[in-house]
Amino acid sequence: MAGLPPLSGLPAGLRSRYVEPINGLTMHVLEAGFETPDRPLVLLLHGFPELAYSWRKVMPALAAAGYHVVAPDQRGYGRTTGADTRYEASIGQFGLLSLVRDALALVAALGRSEVAAVIGHDFGSPVAAHCALIRPDVFRAVALMSAPFAGPPALPPPAAGPDLLKALAALDPPRKLYQWYYSSPEAGADMRGCAQGLSDFLRAYYHVKSADWAGNAPFRLAGWAAEDLARMPTYYVMALDQDMAATVAPHGPSKAEVAACGWLPDAELAVYVSEFARTGFQGGLNWYRCGTSGLNARETALFSGRRIEVPALFVAGAQDWGVYQAPGALEAMQAEACADFRGRHLIQGAGHWVQQEQPGAVGERLLEFLVSSQP
Incomplete structure (x- = not known):
């Protein structure tokens, strides 16, 4: 361009x-x-x-x-x-x-x-x-x-899971699947204009889904019951009342962890920040809507x-x-x-x-x- x-x-x-x-x-x-x-x-x-x-x-x-x-x-x-x-x-x-x-x-x-x-x-x-x-x-x-x-x-083809969504919302605390949040009208603006700023959001998002975050110790789930899915981290099965930026914010890396992150130094993170600041996220989020809509x-x-x-x-x-x-x-x-x-x-x-x-x-x-x- x-x-x-x-x-x-x-x-x-x-x-x-x-x-x-x-x-x-x-x-x-x-x-x-x-x-x-x-x-x-x-x-x-x-x-x-x-x-x-x-x-x-x-x-x-x-x-x-x-x-x-x-x-x-x-x-x-x-x-x-x-x-x-x-x-x-x-x-x-x-x-x-x-x-x-x-x-x-x-x-x-x-x-x-x-x-x-x-x-x-x-x-x-x-x-x-x-x-x-x-x-x-x-x-x-x-x-x-x-x-x-x-x-x-x-x-x-099977239905898109309305019963599962209801079951997740009925948990204590209530939960939701990230794909359905990503399919919502507000998700793109939530992330692009989040309170912590786009750079801090993406830094936290990439960190929390990486091996650098100590909370990632995955295992096979027993099945599709809401109680089983809720064992995943909140970036997959989110709190019902939170957006993704708020979900990952508490788990962002420390300054020392950022400095030690050889796979995504600040200069490379800046490429993602610059590109998504310019385009927003909605193009990618529309992919999720094709899934959740059936x-x-x-x-x-x-x-x-x-x-x-x-x-x-x-x-x-x-x-x-x-x-x-x-x-x-x-x-x-x-x-x-x-x-x-x-x-x-x-x-x-x-x-x-x-x-x-x-x-x-x-x-x-x-x-x-x-x-x-x-x-």
């Missing part, structure tokens, strides 16, 4: 550029390994509240191993333009099938017919999973990070009974509650959803932001998978 300063903190060998047209978007991407033509393509899909920038620490290793690595700012995020990111906008443009079309259009715009692997983190994980599920001829392998894929929903389930139920047939891998931080937030999903991914499951790796010393917290270990697991999954 004209007039925006270059992204700071990019390792040598990474470049920032724009690709269009991408399913109605002008898409901002970071890429590495672009100097040599016809390298195998690896596509990296970020989650919330992240950006293509979130992959900066693993991209050099993948490029050094001989891959052309591309990480886009996905629809509604960062420097990618063309989406209507208002709360009032039609949310269909943010549904999973639309996001798969974005990925497919980006591959075509890069002059490619296939991808060696699509790798997705957080909300990028279900996008990557559906890329592989729907177009295995293009997306030849898939690595899912932090969010397990349990497979497409049954027909008819839109994603209705659309992806078209693939009910299908499995991911291409080689599949799962990587997450050992201190990441995202692995267990959907009870049974981790097991279903390994036993049912993926026909050629190549392994589950829980990386020590990492929470939810695994590719930023432990990029070396993540890069090693991904490269092993890329080599083993080649035909």
